[in-house]
Amino acid sequence: MSLASFIGAVAHAYHETGHPLAQSLKPHLLQAAEGAAYTEANRASALDDLGKTLSASDAHPIAREIAEIEALLNWRVAEPMQQHSNTLDRHAFTVLVGSSGLASSSIITCGLYFQSAGTIYPSHYHAAEELYFVVSGTAQWQKGDQAFVPRAPGDLIHHLSMEPHAMTTLDAPLLAVWAWLGDLDPASYRLEGIPWD
Numbered sequence: 045m046s047l048a049s050f051i052g053a054v055a056h057a058y059h060e061t062g063h064p065l066a067q068s069l070k071p072h073l074l075q076a077a078e079g080a081a082y083t084e085a086n087r088a089s090a091l092d093d094l095g096k097t098l099s100a101s102d103a104h105p106i107a108r109e110i111a112e113i114e115a116l117l118n119w120r121v122a123e124p125m126q127q128h129s130n131t132l133d134r135h136a137f138t139v140l141v142g143s144s145g146l147a148s149s150s151i152i153t154c155g156l157y158f159q160s161a162g163t164i165y166p167s168h169y170h171a172a173e174e175l176y177f178v179v180s181g182t183a184q185w186q187k188g189d190q191a192f193v194p195r196a197p198g199d200l201i202h203h204l205s206m207e208p209h210a211m212t213t214l215d216a217p218l219l220a221v222w223a224w225l226g227d228l229d230p231a232s233y234r235l236e237g238i239p240w241d
Contacts, residue, residue: 045112047146051077053109054140054154054221057177061200066175069223072151073141080140080147088119088136090160097158097217103180104197107219110156110179117156118146134160142228154223159183161217167210171232172224174203181218186210208236 055073058066097103098111117138125131135158139145142153153172156179159165167186176185178199184192185201187209195201203209205226211218 045109047080047082047113047116047140048077050109050113051080051140051147051154053106054177057104057106057221058175058200058223061177063175063200063202065173065202065225066177066200066223069152069154069175069225072149073154076141076145076147076149076152078147082116082146083118085116086118086120087115088121088158089133090121090136091119091158093160093217094158094219097180097219100180100197100216102182102197103219104178106221107179107197110219119158131163131166134163135165137222142224150228152223152225153228154221157218157220157222159211159213159218161213161215163213165211167208167236169206169208169234169236170224171205171227171229173205173226174209175223175225176201176203177221177223179219179221181213181216183216183218184212184214186212206232 055070059070098107119136119138137157139155141147182196185195186192
């Protein structure tokens with residue numbers, strides 16, 4: 045499978061949720077896919093369990109397409125997550141579309157996010173409006189100070205600009221597609237108060 049075809053599959057998955065904002069991503073993703081090209085791949089150590097995550101029985105069908113291209117993706121770790129023992133090497137992301145992605149866009153940023161089992165992504169916020177599409181692994185998601193809610197493969201989670209949110213995995217790792225719209229400046233990203241050890 046080509047990278048352009050995979051980005052097209054991501055566009056379709058978002059569109060099929062029926063959410064108007066998710067559907068608005070489709071033309072931007074398809075346009076960006078036309079210029080998509082792989083770079084030198086990098087694999088974060090958090091991804092040791094990615095294979096079983098992609099083959100999980102409850103995984104969304106797009107997991108099969110991710111499995112075909114995953115080894116070619118440039119996975120990264122967020123520096124704030126590397127500063128503390130309870131998140132060290134337990135998260136990884138890759139940018140498919142965006143100013144630093146494999147396909148260029150100034151309208152959206154879109155990629156994949158992986159989180160190991162038994163891990164929290166602490167409450168954080170950013171200026172961009174965000175749409176997560178769960179591919180594999182039922183995880184607990186929180187907005188603001190609301191209760192954590194389980195979200196399963198195929199679910200769409202919408203975060204407003206500057207809305208604090210957190211994710212916690214239990215027995216299974218999480219794999220999701222994420223997309224930013226609006227103010228894409230990563231400098232607005234902040235982690236909230238974290239109970240580090």
